[in-house]
Amino acid sequence: xxxxxxxxxxxxxYHEASLLDSPDLERWMALFTEDGxxxxxxxxxxxxxxxxxxxxxxxxxxxxxxxxxxxxxxxxSKDWPVRSxxxxxxxxxxxxxxxxxxxxxxxFHVIMWYREEQRCFAGTCEHHxxxxxxxxxIRHKRVDLINPEAPQQSMIxxx
Amino acid sequence: xxxxxSTEEIAGLVQPTRLHKRLYLDxxxxxLEMQRIWGQAWIFIGHESQVPKPGDYFTxxxxxxxxxxxxxxxxxxxxxxHNRCGHKGAKLVESRQGNVRGAFRCPYHGWSxxxxxxxxxxxxxxxxxxxxxxxxxxCYSMQSVAQAESYRGFVFATLSAAAPDLKTWLGGxxxxxxxxxxxxxxxxxxxxxxxxxxxHQCNWKFILENLNxxxxxxxxxxxxxxxxxxxxxxxxxxxxxxRSEAEIIPPFGSSYEKFxxxxxxxxxxxHHYDGGKxxxxxxxxxxxxxxxxxxxxxxxxxxxxIYSFNTHNTLYYPSLxxxxxxxxxxxxxxIAVDRFVVETxxxxxxxxxxxMLQRTLLYSRLINSSAGMVGPDDLEVYRRAQEGLQSSAxxxxxxxxxxxxxxxxxxxxxxxxxxxxxMRTQYKAWREYMTGEAFQ
Numbered sequence: 001x002x003x004x005x006x007x008x009x010x011x012x013x014y015h016e017a018s019l020l021d022s023p024d025l026e027r028w029m030a031l032f033t034e035d036g037x038x039x040x041x042x043x044x045x046x047x048x049x050x051x052x053x054x055x056x057x058x059x060x061x062x063x064x065x066x067x068x069x070x071x072x073x074x075x076x077s078k079d080w081p082v083r084s085x086x087x088x089x090x091x092x093x094x095x096x097x098x099x100x101x102x103x104x105x106x107x108f109h110v111i112m113w114y115r116e117e118q119r120c121f122a123g124t125c126e127h128h129x130x131x132x133x134x135x136x137x138i139r140h141k142r143v144d145l146i147n148p149e150a151p152q153q154s155m156i157x158x159x
Numbered sequence: 160x161x162x163x164x165s166t167e168e169i170a171g172l173v174q175p176t177r178l179h180k181r182l183y184l185d186x187x188x189x190x191l192e193m194q195r196i197w198g199q200a201w202i203f204i205g206h207e208s209q210v211p212k213p214g215d216y217f218t219x220x221x222x223x224x225x226x227x228x229x230x231x232x233x234x235x236x237x238x239x240x241h242n243r244c245g246h247k248g249a250k251l252v253e254s255r256q257g258n259v260r261g262a263f264r265c266p267y268h269g270w271s272x273x274x275x276x277x278x279x280x281x282x283x284x285x286x287x288x289x290x291x292x293x294x295x296x297x298c299y300s301m302q303s304v305a306q307a308e309s310y311r312g313f314v315f316a317t318l319s320a321a322a323p324d325l326k327t328w329l330g331g332x333x334x335x336x337x338x339x340x341x342x343x344x345x346x347x348x349x350x351x352x353x354x355x356x357x358x359h360q361c362n363w364k365f366i367l368e369n370l371n372x373x374x375x376x377x378x379x380x381x382x383x384x385x386x387x388x389x390x391x392x393x394x395x396x397x398x399x400x401x402r403s404e405a406e407i408i409p410p411f412g413s414s415y416e417k418f419x420x421x422x423x424x425x426x427x428x429x430h431h432y433d434g435g436k437x438x439x440x441x442x443x444x445x446x447x448x449x450x451x452x453x454x455x456x457x458x459x460x461x462x463x464x465i466y467s468f469n470t471h472n473t474l475y476y477p478s479l480x481x482x483x484x485x486x487x488x489x490x491x492x493x494i495a496v497d498r499f500v501v502e503t504x505x506x507x508x509x510x511x512x513x514x515m516l517q518r519t520l521l522y523s524r525l526i527n528s529s530a531g532m533v534g535p536d537d538l539e540v541y542r543r544a545q546e547g548l549q550s551s552a553x554x555x556x557x558x559x560x561x562x563x564x565x566x567x568x569x570x571x572x573x574x575x576x577x578x579x580x581x582m583r584t585q586y587k588a589w590r591e592y593m594t595g596e597a598f599q
Contacts, residue, residue: 053354154538
C-alpha cells in the first residue's frame with residue numbers, strides 16, 4: 001500500500017468524523033454500504049453484538065429511524081444543540097479481514113457539548129472499509145469506549 | 160442521620176390528588192426515603208442465575224449507600240450479606256461480580272468469612288486471648304441482611320425484620336413475575352447478555368411515575384414513532400426483515416383509547432401494572448419456533464393463556480420494574496436526591512429459541528439504552544420537571560386523573576388505563592413507609 005493510499009484512508013476517516021461533528025447524519029449514513037452496521041459495545045472486548053447488550057448496534061434500518069428522529073421537531077431531548085469535536089490519532093492499517101474488507105483502527109477523543117455540559121469520550125475505533133468508485137464505503141464501524149460499562153448519560157448522536 | 164422533619168410534616172407532603180415538591184427536591188426527604196422506604200421494603204438484589212456456582216457473588220447497594228453482596232454457598236443456597244468486614248468495616252469485595260472461591264478474605268487484615276458470612280479465621284488470633292473478644296458474636300461476622308428470599312430466582316432482601324414474607328409483600332402483583340417465567344417453555348428464566356447502566360440526573364421517583372403514565376408516550380415519543388412509521392411506510396412490501404425490526408417502536412405512539420382499555424391495577428405496598436388482557440406489547444408477532452416450543456411444553460390452551468396475560472410495565476415498588484412480554488427488567492438504584500442509575504437486565508427464556516433473547520436485547524438497546532431512541536426523551540422530561548419544580552410558582556404537583564373512580568377489589572384496586580391510579584397506589588405506599596405505618 002502506497003503512502004497515497006494511506007493518506008486517502010486517513011482523509012476518509014477525517015471526513016466521516018467531520019460529518020458527525022456537523023452533524024449531518026444523512027451524508028454520514030450514505031458512507032455506509034447497504035449492509036453496513038454501526039456498533040457501540042457495552043462491555044470491554046465484546047465479541048457478540050446480537051446475544052449481548054450494546055449501547056448501539058444499528059443496521060441501516062435503525063440508522064434511518066435514528067436519522068429521522070434526530071431532525072424531528074418534537075423530540076424533547078433534541079431541543080438542545082449537540083456539537084462534537086472528534087480528534088483521531090494512531091491510525092493503523094490492520095490488513096484485510098475474511099470478507100476482504102480493509103480493517104483500519106484508530107484512537108479517538110470526542111468532546112461533546114450537550115445540555116450545556118461538556119463531556120469527554122475516548123476509546124478506539126475499528127472501520128471495515130470497502131473500496132468504491134468515490135473512494136471508500138463503511139461496511140462496519142465499531143467504537144470501543146474506554147469505559148463501556150460505566151453508567152452513561154443520554155447519548156444523542158453516534159460517536 | 161437525625162432528621163428535623165416530623166412525621167406529621169411528612170404525612171402532609173402527600174395528599175389524595177397532589178404531592179409537595181419537596182419530594183423531588185429536598186435532600187432531607189431523600190435521606191428519610193432511604194431509611195424508611197429503601198431501608199424497609201423488599202429491594203431487588205439480583206437473579207440467582209447471576210451466581211450459578213459456589214462462591215459466585217454479585218454486589219450492589221441496597222439503599223443509596225449500604226453495600227451488600229449476593230453469594231451462593233457450597234450447598235447451593237443464596238445469601239445476601241452486608242459487604243463489610245466484621246473487623247474494621249472494609250468492603251470485602253469490590254468487583255460487581257466474581258468468585259471468592261472458598262471464603263471471603265478481607266484485603267486489609269486478612270480476616271476470612273464463609274459464604275454464609277460467618278467468621279472463618281482471624282490471623283494471629285492469639286492476640287485476642289483474654290481480651291473479651293468473642294469470635295462467635297455475629298457482630299464480627301459478615302452479617303446477613305434482616306431478611307432475604309428468592310421467588311422463582313428473583314432475589315430480594317430487606318433491612319427490616321418487621322417486613323412480611325416476600326410472597327405476602329408481592330401480593331397479587333406476583334402474577335407478573337410468574338408470567339415472565341411461564342413464558343419460558345421450561346418455566347425458568349436466566350439473566351443473559353449483560354447489563355446497561357443509564358445515569359439519570361433527576362429524582363428516582365420520576366421513572367416510577369412514568370412506568371404506567373400512559374398519557375405521556377404519544378407526546379414524549381411522538382418523534383420516534385413518526386420516524387419509524389414514515390420509514391415503514393416507505394418500505395416495499397418485500398422488506399419483511401426491516402419491517403419486523405422497526406415494529407418495536409410504533410406501539411409507543413398508541414392512542415389514548417388503546418391505553419385506556421389496557422387498564423391499571425394497583426396492590427398494597429405500592430406495586431402496580433398497566434395492561435393485563437392487552438397491552439401495547441400485545442401485537443408483537445410471535446416467533447413460530449418459540450410458539451412451537453411453548454405448545455409442546457404447555458399445550459395450546461395454556462400457551463394462549465400465558466400469552467393473553469399481557470402487561471406493559473409492572474412496578475415492584477420501589478426498586479424493580481419488569482416487562483413480562485419483552486423479558487427485560489429495569490432496576491432503580493438511587494444515589495442522591497437528584498441522581499440515580501437505571502440498570503437494564505435481559506432474560507433468556509429457558510427452552511426458547513435464541514432469537515427470543517436477541518429480540519429482547521434489540522428492545523433493550525432501542526428503548527432502554529442511554530443511546531436509545533425512547534429513554535433519552537423520557538429522561539429529558541424528567542429533568543425538565545426536576546428543574547421546573549425549583550420554581551416558586553407552586554408548591555404542588557397534581558394527579559387528579561379519574562380520582563374517585565378506582566374500584567377496590569379484595570386484594571387490588573383496578574381503574575382506567577389513563578387514570579392516575581398508579582400515582583395513588585405508589586404514593587399511598589410512600590406515605591405508609593415514611594410515617595411508619597407500612598408494616599404495622
